[in-house]
Amino acid sequence: MDDVALRTVEMIAKAKNIPTDTITPESTFEQLGIDSLDKINISFEVEEAFNIEIPDEALGSLKTVGDVINGVKQLIDAKAAGTTPAATS
Amino acid sequence: MRIASVGTAYPSHRYAQPIIAEALRERWQHKMEEPRLLTRLFANCGVDFRHTVFPIEHYPSLDCFEKTNNEWIKAAVDLGQQAICRALDHAGVEPQEIGAIFFASVTGIASPTIDARLINRLPFPVNIKRTPIFGLGCVAGAAGISRASDYVRAFPKQYALLLSVELCSLTWQDDDQSIANLISCGLFGDGAAAVVIAGAETEVAKRGMGPRVLDTRSTFYRNTEKVMGWDIVNTGFRIVLSPDVPKVVEENLLGNVEGFLADNNLKREDISTYIFHSGGPKVLEAMQKSLSLPEGALAPSWKSLREVGNLSAASVLAVMESYLKEHPGEPGTYSILAAMGPAFCSELVLLQW
Numbered sequence: 001m002d003d004v005a006l007r008t009v010e011m012i013a014k015a016k017n018i019p020t021d022t023i024t025p026e027s028t029f030e031q032l033g034i035d036s037l038d039k040i041n042i043s044f045e046v047e048e049a050f051n052i053e054i055p056d057e058a059l060g061s062l063k064t065v066g067d068v069i070n071g072v073k074q075l076i077d078a079k080a081a082g083t084t085p086a087a088t089s
Numbered sequence: 090m091r092i093a094s095v096g097t098a099y100p101s102h103r104y105a106q107p108i109i110a111e112a113l114r115e116r117w118q119h120k121m122e123e124p125r126l127l128t129r130l131f132a133n134c135g136v137d138f139r140h141t142v143f144p145i146e147h148y149p150s151l152d153c154f155e156k157t158n159n160e161w162i163k164a165a166v167d168l169g170q171q172a173i174c175r176a177l178d179h180a181g182v183e184p185q186e187i188g189a190i191f192f193a194s195v196t197g198i199a200s201p202t203i204d205a206r207l208i209n210r211l212p213f214p215v216n217i218k219r220t221p222i223f224g225l226g227c228v229a230g231a232a233g234i235s236r237a238s239d240y241v242r243a244f245p246k247q248y249a250l251l252l253s254v255e256l257c258s259l260t261w262q263d264d265d266q267s268i269a270n271l272i273s274c275g276l277f278g279d280g281a282a283a284v285v286i287a288g289a290e291t292e293v294a295k296r297g298m299g300p301r302v303l304d305t306r307s308t309f310y311r312n313t314e315k316v317m318g319w320d321i322v323n324t325g326f327r328i329v330l331s332p333d334v335p336k337v338v339e340e341n342l343l344g345n346v347e348g349f350l351a352d353n354n355l356k357r358e359d360i361s362t363y364i365f366h367s368g369g370p371k372v373l374e375a376m377q378k379s380l381s382l383p384e385g386a387l388a389p390s391w392k393s394l395r396e397v398g399n400l401s402a403a404s405v406l407a408v409m410e411s412y413l414k415e416h417p418g419e420p421g422t423y424s425i426l427a428a429m430g431p432a433f434c435s436e437l438v439l440l441q442w
Contacts, residue, residue: 035332036371037268040129056110056125056132060370 001025004050004076005069011045012065025066032065042068050076090241091299092234092440093182093248093287095410096175098168099140099280099397100256106136106275112145113261113274121266130268131275135370135391139278139398141258142168148261154325157259161197165254166206168281173211173252176283180248180293184211188247189218189240193229193402195319195431196255196326203254226317227366228430229253229402234284234438235305241288248291254281255401260326269330276369278398282406299413300424300440306349310341313433329431334368335375337433342379346425349437359423363387364412364440366405366428367394376427389416404428418442 001009005025013020016034023032029039039062043054046068052075062068110131118124142164143151151157169192177184190213192204199206202221207213218240225232230253237249257277262270286302287293316337319326350356357380365376367390377387389411393404400407405428418424419442426438 036133037130037332040126040133043129044123044125056107056129059129060133060135 004073007049008046008069008072009065011049012042012068015042015045023065025064025069027065028063046072052076052079090238090245090289090302091287091294092302092409092413093285093293093299094176094179095282095284095406095413096172096177096179097280097282097403097407097410098171098175100142100164100168102141102144103138104141104145105138106131109139109141109145110275116149117263117266127271127275130271134272134275135373135394136276136278136398137395140280142256142279143258148258151259152263154323157325158197161256161259162199162203162206164256165194165197165199165203165281166210169203169207169252169254169283170210172254172281172283173207173250176250176285180285180287180298182248182285182287182293184213186248187213187217187250188244189220189237189249191220191222191233191237191249191251193222193225193233193251193253194255195224195226195229195401196257196260198223204252207252224431225402226430227368227399227401227404228428228432228434228436230282230366230405231426231428231436231438232307233402234286234302234426235307235436237284237286238302238305238438241286245288245290247288248293249286249288251284251286251406252281253283253402253406255279255403257398257401260328262322262324262327264324265327269328273328273330276399278400280397280400280403280407282400282403282410284406284409300418300442303439303441304349304353305439306345306437308341308345308435308437310337310433313337316431316433318431334433335371338372338375338429339379341435342376342429345435345437346380349439353439355423355439360425361418361422362412362416362424364405364408364424364426365390367391367399367408368404368429369394369399372429
């Protein structure tokens with residue numbers, strides 16, 4: 001996993017108090033016991049860590065850890081390019 | 090006995106979810122550590138639009154229970170009348186023919202009750218039997234159909250009327266920024282629904298209008314009173330909403346449905362459609378998972394949630410209306426109409442088209 005993926009996994013692990021080695025990009029939130037409120041709290045952590053803004057309505061479509069990692073990368077890239085990524089809106 | 094018709098009525102003010110979210114975020118931002126929590130919760134509760142009884146900018150002026158409840162009475166009578174007139178019109182039944190009226194709401198209180206005030210507006214017979222129901226919450230739509238069906242089972246030549254008016258926006262609490270209240274404010278909408286239940290020996294039932302009510306089943310879940318309900322406070326109704334609601338649904342619904350069907354010599358495979366209360370994304374997902382329903386099986390319930398929000402007791406009636414108008418079952422097929430609500434408890438109604 002690259003740096004963004006590792007840091008995202010660490011934040012999810014910390015939020016749910018679970019070991020990082022039990023989390024893979026394929027892990028679903030349901031498997032990890034992460035509910036919609038946990039997702040919102042994790043989204044605030046992720047926003048602060050990567051200095052990005054996640055659209056409010058994007059959270060519903062995130063089902064796996066990989067979805068979050070990909071979304072974060074798109075938002076980081078879009079911010080660098082000065083655009084808004086369609087995939088996360 | 091049959092569900093002859095459903096009529097719904099909504100307040101004229103209708104807002105996209107982000108508009109309501111922004112209005113409440115602005116109103117409560119100084120009371121919240123992270124105001125974006127509100128907009129983020131609102132954006133992810135499966136609701137796209139809601140009706141509200143007042144323009145959104147009017148709500149801050151409703152600053153005490155007396156004001157909100159008085160407004161609730163006025164609006165409930167108006168909206169209730171509209172819903173009743175639509176239901177009677179669809180069924181071709183006159184107010185004078187109604188033998189009993191059941192009124193369900195959990196968003197305001199009145200005495201005389203709303204049904205009584207409507208008897209002064211519509212030409213119901215003076216001997217009409219009234220049963221106002223307060224406190225059943227979301228389950229009251231299904232439970233109201235069951236109790237009205239019990240009535241016409243006893244009096245098969247009569248029609249019973251069920252009315253539910255829920256003005257959930259009048260329960261918003263300015264001093265409660267708990268997750269439960271934020272979810273409640275994001276999920277629940279305003280609306281009314283009325284249902285005409287025709288006794289088996291009425292003209293409407295003989296014409297075969299609407300599905301037959303074959304059986305009903307109430308199930309009480311002991312020691313779950315903290316799962317959902319109201320705390321009554323000086324400013325009105327403060328929501329009690331546990332994160333355990335989906336778990337309670339998953340633990341109980343399958344057993345309730347299978348037991349109910351077994352008593353009617355039916356199996357789950359015999360049920361062609363499930364007409365479920367639009368409780369919210371987690372509740373609908375739990376219902377779907379519990380009964381192993383295929384994707385899309387609850388599409389009308391999801392659609393109702395998106396378009397008008399959770400209308401508490403009126404929701405399952407609004408979903409029933411969409412089945413009657415857009416997705417009626419093939420003759421002879423079975424459906425289960427169901428809702429769950431405070432106690433915690435469930436109500437199941439077995440229908441045959």
